[in-house]
Ligand SMILES: [Fe+2]
């Protein structure tokens with residue numbers, strides 16, 4: 001079953017929730033493509049979207065955290081940095097993939113790693129660190 005955005009992922013800051021909803025929607029579409037065994041074809045489209053959108057999203061959160069002097073900012077930014085590094089390393093690998101049968105195996109490996117990164121990391125990050133940040137920001141009157 002593909003992931004869907006639910007109210008329990010809401011952090012309570014509308015601009016951040018709107019971005020999370022878009023991200024969750026794209027992750028869900030990727031999962032559906034994987035279920036249709038179209039994961040490899042869908043990967044490039046997904047990476048093109050995430051490349052800019054994830055950065056825009058992280059910067060939105062980081063601006064809020066700095067502006068309101070969120071005490072766990074450094075740890076939260078470290079988590080974003082870890083994702084940035086992981087994402088770009090997978091993206092580079094994807095660019096090296098050609099069309100031989102060896103490459104087919106590589107591309108399937110990338111599908112699996114991408115699915116794990118997005119579902120495990122992203123969803124847990126929203127449900128954990130982002131929600132904590134949202135609670136703090138709302139206490140500050142955001
Ligand atoms: Fe987030």
Ligand SMILES: [Fe+2]
Pocket residue numbers: 061076080125129130
């Ligand atoms: Fe975050």
